[in-house]
Amino acid sequence: MAHALLSYAAYVPRHRLGRAQLAAALGSGGGKGSRAVASYDEDSTTMGVEAARAALTDGIKPPAIHFATTAPAYFDKTNATAIHAALDLGHEGFAVDLAGSVRGAVGALRGAAASGGLAVLSDLRTGRPGSADERDGGDAAAAFHFGEGEPIVAVLAETSTTAEFLDRWRTPGDFASGQWEERFGAEAYAPLIDDAVTRALAAAGVEQPDHVIVSSPHARAVAAATKRYAGRVPEEAPAIGYAGTADPGLRLAAVLDRVRPGETILLVVAADGCDATVLEARPAIERARAPKPVSQLVAGGRDLLYATYLTWRGLLDREPPRRPEPGRPAGPPSLRSESWKFAFVGSRCEACGQVHVPPRRVCVNCRAVDRMERAALSRQPGTVATFTVDRLAFSPSPPVIDAVVDFDGGGRYTLEVADASPDEVEIGTPVELAFRRLYTTGGVHNYFWKATVA
Amino acid sequence: MASNGIKDRVAIVGMGCTTFGEHWNRGADDLLVDAVEQCFAATPALPKEEVDAYWLGTMNSGQSGTVLSKPLGIDYKPVTRVENMCATGSEAFRNACYAVAAGAYDRVMAVGVEKLKDTGYSGLVRSNVAGDGTAPEETLTAPAAFSLLDPAYCRKYGVDPRAMRDAMTHVAWKNHVNGAKNERAQFRKEVPKEKIDAGAGRVAGRLGVMDCSGVSDGAACALIVRAEDAYRYTDRPIFVKALSVIAGPASGPIDPGYDYTTFHEAVASAKDAYAQAGITDPRREISLAEVHDCFTPTELVLMEDMGFSERGQAWRDELEGAFDLGGRLPVNPDGGLKSFGHPVGASGLRMLFECWLQFRGEAGERQLDDPRLGLTHNLGGRPGTCVSFISIVGARQG
Numbered sequence: 001m002a003h004a005l006l007s008y009a010a011y012v013p014r015h016r017l018g019r020a021q022l023a024a025a026l027g028s029g030g031g032k033g034s035r036a037v038a039s040y041d042e043d044s045t046t047m048g049v050e051a052a053r054a055a056l057t058d059g060i061k062p063p064a065i066h067f068a069t070t071a072p073a074y075f076d077k078t079n080a081t082a083i084h085a086a087l088d089l090g091h092e093g094f095a096v097d098l099a100g101s102v103r104g105a106v107g108a109l110r111g112a113a114a115s116g117g118l119a120v121l122s123d124l125r126t127g128r129p130g131s132a133d134e135r136d137g138g139d140a141a142a143a144f145h146f147g148e149g150e151p152i153v154a155v156l157a158e159t160s161t162t163a164e165f166l167d168r169w170r171t172p173g174d175f176a177s178g179q180w181e182e183r184f185g186a187e188a189y190a191p192l193i194d195d196a197v198t199r200a201l202a203a204a205g206v207e208q209p210d211h212v213i214v215s216s217p218h219a220r221a222v223a224a225a226t227k228r229y230a231g232r233v234p235e236e237a238p239a240i241g242y243a244g245t246a247d248p249g250l251r252l253a254a255v256l257d258r259v260r261p262g263e264t265i266l267l268v269v270a271a272d273g274c275d276a277t278v279l280e281a282r283p284a285i286e287r288a289r290a291p292k293p294v295s296q297l298v299a300g301g302r303d304l305l306y307a308t309y310l311t312w313r314g315l316l317d318r319e320p321p322r323r324p325e326p327g328r329p330a331g332p333p334s335l336r337s338e339s340w341k342f343a344f345v346g347s348r349c350e351a352c353g354q355v356h357v358p359p360r361r362v363c364v365n366c367r368a369v370d371r372m373e374r375a376a377l378s379r380q381p382g383t384v385a386t387f388t389v390d391r392l393a394f395s396p397s398p399p400v401i402d403a404v405v406d407f408d409g410g411g412r413y414t415l416e417v418a419d420a421s422p423d424e425v426e427i428g429t430p431v432e433l434a435f436r437r438l439y440t441t442g443g444v445h446n447y448f449w450k451a452t453v454a
Numbered sequence: 455m456a457s458n459g460i461k462d463r464v465a466i467v468g469m470g471c472t473t474f475g476e477h478w479n480r481g482a483d484d485l486l487v488d489a490v491e492q493c494f495a496a497t498p499a500l501p502k503e504e505v506d507a508y509w510l511g512t513m514n515s516g517q518s519g520t521v522l523s524k525p526l527g528i529d530y531k532p533v534t535r536v537e538n539m540c541a542t543g544s545e546a547f548r549n550a551c552y553a554v555a556a557g558a559y560d561r562v563m564a565v566g567v568e569k570l571k572d573t574g575y576s577g578l579v580r581s582n583v584a585g586d587g588t589a590p591e592e593t594l595t596a597p598a599a600f601s602l603l604d605p606a607y608c609r610k611y612g613v614d615p616r617a618m619r620d621a622m623t624h625v626a627w628k629n630h631v632n633g634a635k636n637e638r639a640q641f642r643k644e645v646p647k648e649k650i651d652a653g654a655g656r657v658a659g660r661l662g663v664m665d666c667s668g669v670s671d672g673a674a675c676a677l678i679v680r681a682e683d684a685y686r687y688t689d690r691p692i693f694v695k696a697l698s699v700i701a702g703p704a705s706g707p708i709d710p711g712y713d714y715t716t717f718h719e720a721v722a723s724a725k726d727a728y729a730q731a732g733i734t735d736p737r738r739e740i741s742l743a744e745v746h747d748c749f750t751p752t753e754l755v756l757m758e759d760m761g762f763s764e765r766g767q768a769w770r771d772e773l774e775g776a777f778d779l780g781g782r783l784p785v786n787p788d789g790g791l792k793s794f795g796h797p798v799g800a801s802g803l804r805m806l807f808e809c810w811l812q813f814r815g816e817a818g819e820r821q822l823d824d825p826r827l828g829l830t831h832n833l834g835g836r837p838g839t840c841v842s843f844i845s846i847v848g849a850r851q852g
Contacts, residue, residue: 323595324579329587337586356708358588364705386606386714388659390598392577402594404602406710414590414707427609438587446587 706838
């Protein structure tokens, strides 16, 4: 690892689908606990933005973004660019997707470590109704920032094995993956994992790691490897379901939340081979814990109806609201307002201090012309000045809650309130901004910001 | 800023207005012919051939002057199409009046039309300009935008939300009572307050369907001539005292200084219009007001913006019946947007049509006793970002 891991953070969407609901609706399957579900206005890009924002303190500009997902919002267009824009990084630097398979997670981590920059691991996991992927999957994101400085963990060893075998696959356009008989995958994975882990531990000179994370889309392979390579400290894995590319990131974040300096971590990602990494926590970890620990992100979810989940994922074609769909965002104006639309940057009048979102050239207060400086508000808290619940508006999940938000230090905008029910919003309610997808029309995702109750 | 006005320089000598409603069997062309022919039939002294120029207002039912010249078969005359959102009909009237006052023409017609019910949707359908997808209007509907007034008003003036809701209900109830007396209105039934209350909250915020104006098709028109010529065409013309249209910086939605309990544009247009007309005490001098009751809280706020109520008191005045047909200042005696309906481009002229009938003593069951001055108010846009139009008309010069 050429660059040091400096900070990390995770993101878990607020909604939870209780597995008992699956059994109730489908007559079989189900199980205990619940999985995390990205809201209808979230995707791998928006969740990635939230993890990345949490991982970076304001003003830090990583030179590269390596974005890994199995659920890219776009093909043939880089998704990491929206993350780059949302982080207000200007036009400098590199942004790339590792989109398609779970192993992209390791690719993003190793790429960001090599070049310096941000690894963003974000995923939505879906499957056919009643499938194990639906039941056992989860949606989440994690981000890791590499750069010059004191590392929070040191990499003691990195090894890999690779094999071509038919365990999971999905052809482009399909929404669910195919899987071979489970026992076959378990047999195929076992030697690949053993080889990578054995070599990694030997190279690191570690006999029993303090913490072990085994992440794989193959549940049986995970169970076997976890049994074989037990850590000294039992893992407190976030119980939100297997989160694809985000899974190793989320679980590494959970370990980093509580690891002590000097302790070792074995991170095993088994996907079409195996990547084993041995890490050792350094004293800097004590000063670089994520702003919100994973345990806090996992707790306090909102229960979701199975029918709503199916609707959000496009698996239940419900009657739409009787309103015209909004127009798709147009390319040229979206580029002209890139820093506004993606990074919530307004303008502040140099003459009188009035804040304008979106930016204006003529001050609404003192009418000064073209005397504006940037006013970046994406991290600015605000309060609700007035609000409404729009039961007529077009939305995949009505009703839409709208609030007029006054930002601390100036600026006002009317924003949809995400992840809330009408009784949670009133005049004076404190809110903060979240990057979301307002709607998708004509194949174009309309990314913008919403308010969430703080 | 000079706003000299054209007080008593032009007069309306004929008007027409279709019934407003869901005219499944009539297109915009039919509605235009209906309103215009009705007007000419009632004004035999001013035949179509003598009209020098036309102004057509429509928000969304077509573009250019041909929207009017084609169905009417106008013989190569000036036709101007104007648009100013929900104040479109008023804007057509204003520009037509100015043309006569300027001396450019002697006899002109202002026409407004809207065909809303061909879209397949129950509410207004916007035609959005291509944008970056961040404008709240992209998703926030009109009733939702106006419902923002309700909690803000209650909070600012400490009004019990229940009392505010009662006042909103009274606005809807009153305007339906009035509309029930109007053969041209879209909804001609009184609605019990309990029924209005029962539907509250089903559309946006605390607004129900009964808090929203009627979405309808319709057309209306006015013949305008020089004031000195007015009596050549009718024995009972009405005279234009003031015309004001105001657009602000549309800063409400981005300026924390705006508190969602007023329309600054409406206040400014009222001030301008009162100055043009020489009105100093609108509460006493205005005999009737047709205001833009697009949603019930809008009418309440407008009562304060027009100076008909003290700040924070409109809800109380409304509940006390001040603006009922028999109240101290009848507001929306024809039923308003609420029950007459709101075919956008026609609404401003429809408001003038009620003044026309009232001043001529032709308002039937709604007839007021000796009205002197009438005010029409049109709002185009949303709280914090709108245009406001006001006209003041009177039965007499001077």
